[in-house]
Amino acid sequence: MAAQEIKVPDIGDFDEVEVIEVLVSEGDEVEEEQPLITLESDKATLEVPSSAAGKITELKVAEGDKVSEGDVIAMLEAADASGDDSEDEADDADTDEEAEDDSSSADDEEEADASESEDDDDSDDDEADEDASGGGENVEVKVPDIGDFDEVEVIEVLVAEGDDVEEEQPLITLESDKATLEVPSSGAGKITELKVSEGDKVSEGDVIAMLETAGGDKKASGGNKKSSESKADSKPKKDGEPKPPKRGKSGKDEPQDDAPTQPAAKAGDSGDSSKLKSVDEDRFNKAHASPSVRKYARQIGADLGRIEGSGRKGRILEEDVQTYVRKTLEQVQGGASAGAGSAPAGGGGVPAQPDIDYSQFGEVETNELPRIRKLSAKAVHRNWLLIPHVTQFDTADITEMEAFRQANKEKAKADGVKLTPLAFMLKAAAAALREFPDLNSSLTADCEHLVHKHYVHIAVAVDTPNGLLMPVLKNVDQKGIYQIARELDDLSGRAREGKLKGDEMKGACFSISSLGGVGGTAFTPIVNSPEVGILGVSKHSWQPVWNGSEFEPRLILPLSLSYDHRVIDGAKAARITGFLSEKLSDLRTLLL
Numbered sequence: 001m002a003a004q005e006i007k008v009p010d011i012g013d014f015d016e017v018e019v020i021e022v023l024v025s026e027g028d029e030v031e032e033e034q035p036l037i038t039l040e041s042d043k044a045t046l047e048v049p050s051s052a053a054g055k056i057t058e059l060k061v062a063e064g065d066k067v068s069e070g071d072v073i074a075m076l077e078a079a080d081a082s083g084d085d086s087e088d089e090a091d092d093a094d095t096d097e098e099a100e101d102d103s104s105s106a107d108d109e110e111e112a113d114a115s116e117s118e119d120d121d122d123s124d125d126d127e128a129d130e131d132a133s134g135g136g137e138n139v140e141v142k143v144p145d146i147g148d149f150d151e152v153e154v155i156e157v158l159v160a161e162g163d164d165v166e167e168e169q170p171l172i173t174l175e176s177d178k179a180t181l182e183v184p185s186s187g188a189g190k191i192t193e194l195k196v197s198e199g200d201k202v203s204e205g206d207v208i209a210m211l212e213t214a215g216g217d218k219k220a221s222g223g224n225k226k227s228s229e230s231k232a233d234s235k236p237k238k239d240g241e242p243k244p245p246k247r248g249k250s251g252k253d254e255p256q257d258d259a260p261t262q263p264a265a266k267a268g269d270s271g272d273s274s275k276l277k278s279v280d281e282d283r284f285n286k287a288h289a290s291p292s293v294r295k296y297a298r299q300i301g302a303d304l305g306r307i308e309g310s311g312r313k314g315r316i317l318e319e320d321v322q323t324y325v326r327k328t329l330e331q332v333q334g335g336a337s338a339g340a341g342s343a344p345a346g347g348g349g350v351p352a353q354p355d356i357d358y359s360q361f362g363e364v365e366t367n368e369l370p371r372i373r374k375l376s377a378k379a380v381h382r383n384w385l386l387i388p389h390v391t392q393f394d395t396a397d398i399t400e401m402e403a404f405r406q407a408n409k410e411k412a413k414a415d416g417v418k419l420t421p422l423a424f425m426l427k428a429a430a431a432a433l434r435e436f437p438d439l440n441s442s443l444t445a446d447c448e449h450l451v452h453k454h455y456v457h458i459a460v461a462v463d464t465p466n467g468l469l470m471p472v473l474k475n476v477d478q479k480g481i482y483q484i485a486r487e488l489d490d491l492s493g494r495a496r497e498g499k500l501k502g503d504e505m506k507g508a509c510f511s512i513s514s515l516g517g518v519g520g521t522a523f524t525p526i527v528n529s530p531e532v533g534i535l536g537v538s539k540h541s542w543q544p545v546w547n548g549s550e551f552e553p554r555l556i557l558p559l560s561l562s563y564d565h566r567v568i569d570g571a572k573a574a575r576i577t578g579f580l581s582e583k584l585s586d587l588r589t590l591l592l
């Protein structure tokens with residue numbers, strides 16, 4: 001099976017054009033039309049696609065090489081080569097002949113253009129001289145000589161009327177069956193009128209836009225031909241010296257300023273594929289995107305191979321890259337931005353949850369989550385990601401406490417108070433917050449200071465039909481058990497009815513989550529940032545406890561204290577649960 005030569009097509013009056021990217025390697029399997037190299041002249045950037053599907057057996061060019069029409073860039077072993085090479089050769093010969101014919105006629109045309117452009121230049125110069133005093137002039141931006149491309153489709157318009165553009169900023173992207181190329185602005189200024197839109201077909205010399213050149217900018221005033229001359233001495237790009245990633249649409253981002261810190265490579269890695277190690281190069285190169293979008297993605301480190309294109313035929317647009325980066329950042333930062341006073345995001349890209357069609361496995365029904373569950377899911381996720389949690393387990397002997405509660409329950413009920421174990425736990429937690437000031441603190445957002453609170457407000461997790469709510473009991477340390485029980489009953493009742501006011505769920509220093517009425521032996525509650533601790537309470541049970549001479553039945557309450565390990569160390573946490581256990585075990589100390 002003979003290898004075919006892949007040549008640089010007729011690329012107009014581009015000669016000795018630089019190879020700025022080689023998108024494939026020897027041995028790569030390529031598809032028909034897959035871009036192989038990217039060329040950049042001072043007039044446009046274009047990609048040379050593969051003429052057929054197959055394997056690249058040899059690469060004839062490297063980055064930095066200069067190529068012209070007809071130069072062989074690679075050898076391709078075609079996938080569907082039937083062995084009838086003679087036909088291919090004949091075809092090749094035809095194409096070459098045609099190309100030669102075309103190029104000779106293009107040369108003729110070029111000569112004619114050149115004389116025209118000289119005239120143009122003269123008049124432009126005159127105008128530019130007049131202009132030097134201040135305001136710009138309105139010049140036509142035309143499709144340059146794009147070789148044997150005729151009636152080429154505009155697949156992207158990268159600017160809008162009114163946009164300020166810079167010299168060389170891509171304005172439109174054209175795509176033929178041979179290559180994709182971008183037509184850059186011939187000068188700096190403002191786009192006053194767009195003459196083309198997506199889907200239009202254009203040929204050499206067609207006016208694509210009117211540009212009001214920046215005042216006194218002689219270079220920009222002459223349209224494509226003239227500006228290309230002026231660009232020759234101000235060409236900004238050399239190896240390792242990329243152009244800034246300015247993009248087309250007005251007011252749009254300059255990615256280096258707000259480039260993401262996480263995804264793939266770092267900002268500023270532009271044009272250097274060797275730095276994009278975390279990006280799948282092969283997948284990146286195969287992605288369907290125009291040269292400028294490709295370059296933009298490289299500069300901000302976005303992996304094109306992971307991005308779904310919303311353009312025609314799945315082409316990846318600049319917007320798609322931005323959406324991808326925004327989503328990636330949101331995932332990395334979790335809900336950090338939603339939580340005032342939370343610690344900075346820690347990084348470590350969190351893979352997106354796959355969107356699975358469960359109906360393939362059986363019948364399903366999809367219901368939207370209630371608002372509260374959506375909000376608490378965000379908060380829980382943020383806290384899970386941001387806080388280094390540790391949970392300290394302990395138990396409390398609440399035999400006496402429960403005896404006291406049972407003895408007073410009916411009387412309390414008659415007074416309109418529902419006396420549950422939780423009221424005692426709130427009282428014990430308030431004492432712990434006073435005893436251990438760090439438990440009653442919050443980290444500042446920069447994680448460099450602790451804010452110690454001199455008030456004791458405790459949130460209680462309430463299970464409601466719409467999800468978990470956390471009403472806050474204020475100044476718990478200043479209240480008696482009955483008052484705490486009364487307030488708890490009132491707040492949890494109104495939480496279930498959806499009648500809590502916003503400020504009744506604010507300002508907590510600490511939280512308690514009691515599953516005692518439900519069951520379980522222990523669990524690991526999640527700290528509610530910016531609090532630094534949460535007490536989980538599980539179901540009490542009668543257990544045999546050795547009293548020194550015999551086993552005695554005692555009512556044992558399991559405690560699970562989760563804490564922020566940045567603020568509280570393990571020894572302190574064990575002391576805190578020990579303190580809680582002591583308070584709950586000896587009612588006298590609790591009520592004092």
Ligand code: CAO
Pocket residue numbers: 419420421422423460461462463464468492513514515516517518525526537538539540557
């Ligand atoms: N062990 C055994 N029984 C317990 C108990 C414990 N630790 N704590 C409470 N109980 C008992 C109560 O004594 C009560 O029984 P009696 O009526 O015989 O006294 C019964 O369980 C029900 O109590 P309650 O739920 O009405 O009241 P409470 O004060 O214990 O709890 C509240 C109030 C609002 C915390 C609770 O109703 C609730 O919503 N709990 C769920 C909290 C939750 O979902 N947490 C998980 C959040 S995710 O981390």
